[in-house]
Amino acid sequence: MSVPSIESLEAQLSQVSDLESLASPLENAKRLASYKAMDEHFLPLLASKIPEWSKLSTIAEFSVVEPLVIGIGSGSTVVYAAERLGEIKRVFSQYINDLNLICIATGFQSENLILSNNLRLGTLAYYPKLAVAFDGADECDPQLNCIKGGGACLLQEKLIALSADKFIVVADDRKKVPYLSYSWKIPIEVVNNAPTFVENQLKKEFGDDLKECDIRESMPKKAGAVVTDNFNCIMDINVGPVHNVKDVHQRLKQITGIVETGLFPNVNCAAAYFGNSDGSVEKIVPQTE
Incomplete structure (x- = not known):
């Protein structure tokens, strides 16, 4: 059997224009962005496997x-990416099953996304090498460096992203920024008995550039600090505009007590798909510095 074309596979799937409209043009655009991302980056993998699987x-x-x-990551846009993958599995069920398509979650929300779309949930311990990972971002600059961690899953998200051959961002256009820390603080995951030590070291490292350093609180749902999936806490810091993402990330990582940062210097992010408020989608590939 020859390798089928991506167009022939896509033609068998639902077209966004034929689906019932969602609550707003932005939601429609987020769904379209996720479907385009999944079609452009998963369908080629499927096409290459069909001759063998058939x-x-x-x-x-x-x-x-x-x-x-x-x-599969988390966020309001990734919901639609998981939805599309679930549809692809249903439509091509003669080729895809729970043995040859495994999904790895970045946290509790994405576990639910995987299971609710009848996809098989795996773990990084069993499947350490991923073909592609889809996730959202809190901010994304023109080089596709990202800030992540608004949902306190930054360590798991980074493990999944760096375990993949390709990392794909799906988000709405509010996340597209000219530089990082444009409107978001940098989340850092910190060992739960180390915040005071870490704050003191941050002051030494960044001096007057350190404008804010706060332990993220989980109120009103629960008193006390946010606890990550790894039983650590989250601190949100402001060190001003971040133009050299790798440098700031490395300066933070060398501080004892910081487990991981929410800065994602682009290592393997191949594209970002942004849903715009007017209902359109913008695809961005990394710009050279």
């Missing part, structure tokens, strides 16, 4: 095939 007929045969492993 020859298999029993569970025993499928069980020895190397699966496609996909990272």
